[in-house]
Amino acid sequence: MADRWRWSRQQVFTMVAMSSVNFSSMICYSILAPFFPSEARRKGVSQTIIGLIFGWYALCVLLVSLLLGKYIVQIGAKFMIISGIFVSAVCTMLFGLLDRTSSGMPFILLCFLVRSVNAVGFAAAVTSSFAILAKVFPNNIATVMGCVEVFTGLGLILGPPLGGWLYQSFGFEIPFIALGCLLFAMVPFNICLLPKLDADESESSFLRLCSCVRILLICFALFTLSSGLGFLDATLALFAVDKFSMSSGSVGLLMMGLSLPYGAASPVFGFFSDKFPHLRRWMMVTGGMITAMGFCLLGPVPVLHVTSELGLPENLSTLGLVSGLFSAVWSAGMFFGPVVGGYVAQQVNFQSASGVQGGITFIAALLLGVFYIYEEFQKKRSLQCKGNGSPADPDATTPLLNSTNPS
Structure with missing residues (x-):
């Protein structure tokens, strides 16, 4: 058990x-x-x-993530992540120059073009990063992902207030040029730190991965959560400016209310997920219910791990598929949220x-909860028929998508 939490030098470098x-x-x-909403x-x-501009980015990530997740072995995880960062750095700096374009259609078209290419780089970096983490940390991936999500949360926390302050102080270009330089600095940094991973190809496929009802329901829950974040990105700033006359800097601070608890809670829930695997499913259900309640109170509203059943080997090829599916579903929600949410906000409120x-x-969350209750009922009925003791929770004992356990 102690070896599970003792990291090698390669694992430390990968984590950093x-x-x-x-x-x-x-x-x-x-x-x-x-x-950006006010500037646009x-x-x-x-x-x-x-x-649509916000959502188009996510749609491109959705499509590219599926492709990159499928061919991560052929491309190479390390090359994919480094090239993705480089592409994102270039596009981030180019986006800062769009305020020099003419208003109307030229501005809109260039926004879509630059965001499309940027999405390719982002998809490459994120898809490969999830796969690398799952490969290097096979025994405590939930805790590791929770720790990494702290830095995801820090990025989400610092981005809005930093962007708002830089925009107010220096104009539209400087925020993007500054952060583009930060991304450029990450390229040699990751070339030095990232290990080279051995990869074995397998016959895994997205169709096989999505043949499990549990995966589909988890994907739907993930979709709704990411669409909520995308919805807030596209609409909250305009709502705060119109309703409360807030400045860009104040809107950035307002958005910290979402990111700060996320960054603080991620490692805690990641640790408990590894420590008590049987609670993972109910953490998802409870989290979905609380999120739904939060959205209903935000306005407020006017009226008021997968088991061995798939038989897929746990190698970089399969992990790339899972990572690609995660990025794709998340991005589908990030497309749906701003596009549909922005339309409803414009047409109604x-x-x-x-x-x-x-x-x-x-x-x-309700569908996921009903499905898990049904699973528990089926398990108990099967045990009563067999007259055996309660088996271990399959989610707690079997690695994700692994059909065999090493002896």
Whole structure:
């Protein structure tokens, strides 16, 4: 048990590298939210199109993540993450020059173009980072992911207030140029720290991965949660400015209310997930319910691990598929949230859009909870028929998508 928590030099370097990737990627992603909607509106862009600009990025990540997750072995995880950071750095700096373009259609088209290429780099970095972590830390991945999510949370925390302050102090260009330079610095840093991973190909496929009902329900829950974040990115800034006349810097501080608890709680829940694996499913259900309640109160609304059944080997190829699916589903939600949420907010109001988002999240959590209750019922009925003792929770004893346990 002690060896499980004793990290090798390779694991420490990997942890540092992946934390830096997540921090720099997320700070560049979240910097837009406080000031870009207002800047785009001054360029003659409607709220629906603003939502599309945010959502298009996620849609591109969705499509590219599936492709990269499938071919991560052929491309190479280390090359994928380093090239992804480099592409994101270039595009981040280019995005800062878009305020020099003409208002209207030229501005909109260039936003879509730069965001599309940036999404390719982001997808490469994030998809490979998840796969690398799962490969290097096979025994305590939940705790490690929780620790890495601290830096994800820090990026989300610092991005909005830093972006708002830089925008107020220096204008539109400086925030993107500064953070583009930060991403450039991550390239040689990760070249030195990241290990080279041995990879074996397998016959894994996304179709086989998605053949499990549990995976589909978890993906739906993940979709609703990410769509909520995307919805807030595209609409909260305009709502705060219109309703409360808040500045860009103040909006950035407001968004810390979402990111700060996330960053603080991630390692705690990651540790408990590894320590008490049988509670993982109920953590997802409870978290979904609480999130749904939070969205309904935000306006407020006007009226008020997968088991061996798949038989997939636990190698870099399968981990790439799982990582790609995670990134794809997350990005699907990040596309749906800003586009649909932005449209509803424009046609009705922010309060109603927030209520719709909360309702979708509640449905996902409810379906997941009903499915887990059904599983428990089936397990108990099977035990009564066999007359055996209670077996260990399969989620607690079997590695993700692994059909065999090493002797």
